[in-house]
Amino acid sequence: MRTLMPDNGMAAEEVLAALSALKHKDCDWKNGRSPAYAFNPVDEIYELGRAAFLEYFSENALGMHRAFPSVKQLETEVIDMALGLFNAPPKAVGFTTTGGTESIIQAVQACRDLARATRKTSARRSNIVAAESVHPAFDKAGRLMDIDVRRLAVGADFRADPAALRAAIDDDTIMVVGSAPCFPYGVVDPIAEIAAIARERDVWMHVDACVGGYIAPFARMLGRPVPAFDFAIDGVCSLSADLHKFGLCPKPASTVFYRSAEQARFHPFEFSGWPNGRFYTTTIVGTRPAGGVAAAWAVFRHLGVTGYKRIAEDLLTHVDAYRAGIAAIPGLKVVGDPHLSIVAFGSHEIDIFRVAEVMAEKGWLPGLLQKPKAIHRMVSRLHVPVMDEYLSDLRAAVQRVRQSTPAASTLKAIY
Numbered sequence: 001m002r003t004l005m006p007d008n009g010m011a012a013e014e015v016l017a018a019l020s021a022l023k024h025k026d027c028d029w030k031n032g033r034s035p036a037y038a039f040n041p042v043d044e045i046y047e048l049g050r051a052a053f054l055e056y057f058s059e060n061a062l063g064m065h066r067a068f069p070s071v072k073q074l075e076t077e078v079i080d081m082a083l084g085l086f087n088a089p090p091k092a093v094g095f096t097t098t099g100g101t102e103s104i105i106q107a108v109q110a111c112r113d114l115a116r117a118t119r120k121t122s123a124r125r126s127n128i129v130a131a132e133s134v135h136p137a138f139d140k141a142g143r144l145m146d147i148d149v150r151r152l153a154v155g156a157d158f159r160a161d162p163a164a165l166r167a168a169i170d171d172d173t174i175m176v177v178g179s180a181p182c183f184p185y186g187v188v189d190p191i192a193e194i195a196a197i198a199r200e201r202d203v204w205m206h207v208d209a210c211v212g213g214y215i216a217p218f219a220r221m222l223g224r225p226v227p228a229f230d231f232a233i234d235g236v237c238s239l240s241a242d243l244h245k246f247g248l249c250p251k252p253a254s255t256v257f258y259r260s261a262e263q264a265r266f267h268p269f270e271f272s273g274w275p276n277g278r279f280y281t282t283t284i285v286g287t288r289p290a291g292g293v294a295a296a297w298a299v300f301r302h303l304g305v306t307g308y309k310r311i312a313e314d315l316l317t318h319v320d321a322y323r324a325g326i327a328a329i330p331g332l333k334v335v336g337d338p339h340l341s342i343v344a345f346g347s348h349e350i351d352i353f354r355v356a357e358v359m360a361e362k363g364w365l366p367g368l369l370q371k372p373k374a375i376h377r378m379v380s381r382l383h384v385p386v387m388d389e390y391l392s393d394l395r396a397a398v399q400r401v402r403q404s405t406p407a408a409s410t411l412k413a414i415y
Ligand SMILES: Cc1ncc(COP(=O)(O)O)c(C=O)c1O
Pocket: 098, 099, 100, 101, 102, 135, 137, 179, 181, 182, 183, 208, 209, 210, 211, 242, 254
């Protein structure tokens, strides 16, 4: 039945109480029950991000070029700090956006328009060449811009297969993509090899570091074996990295970067044939919260390199323990060899989706992979305090599935 707007409004306290009551149906993310979607425990970083966001609650990042120069300054400083992290050359350019999907769509559009402007374009559809593990945001971009996305099988190590990418590139290819890491398997693609192919074939290379961008640099500083993935590699033309994931900043916030101003040339949108005059934006959306930009600035300034390194060290040490805990349960095996904090595990002996069902009964919302069948988690600081509880429930769930009569699970992997 349709909900009608009430004739008379409710008191603010009642409305807030009703909101809070509604949440009881939701996944208990604060206690680590969600495999993804939320990242930050309610701690000092969370409170700072929230306070900075609220400080800029009414300001509109759309108006940063005229009404709110402070927002422009905050964006510039966030971008500068990030460019330093990603070894970007002095002429590199970047923008904040509302999320990974928007960063990716913008990069594809900047690439497509530059290809149109500088190459002989054919009447045929352009294409993007990528491993099947890249995020669906590329397909969303393809749908919006009539570009085909050629998704190719990953190698035995679940990383993009450079030879397969090379073979799929043709005269209509405008972009080749590598993930750092990809969401399904948590592995960083062989970015340097893919970039060499992109250079050789004169194709734009985008690195999707949406999920890894703000943890991988710190993991590398800590000496962890995370492959190089950024502008230090010649041939990387653009890179997306989400502030609202391991950047530990409130949603909505992401960043997208280009090696040069020439490559960023078609990123902004400009239109002057409007009664109101020139309209200029650097995002697909128009109005967007300045809070996301201010909060990112605050969290960057607060944590600094030392703070992010400390958090990365702590989280990744727990991820090591998590992987060891999984490996210690007979019948379970981690998928591939994840580089950072996304870990999936499956089984050759039992139906892992049955295990996910049992875990769901205990309140753990399952993240699932369909290829191969696995339980998937983007391990964040929210999972750390409940890791032992999770592993103990997992051990019991595996045992229960082993002991019960074999029955196929009806679960379907959905993100
Ligand atoms: C590798 C990767 N790229 C892009 C995205 C899209 O990000 P968003 O959900 O912020 O649009 C995600 C989200 O998880 C991701 O993991």
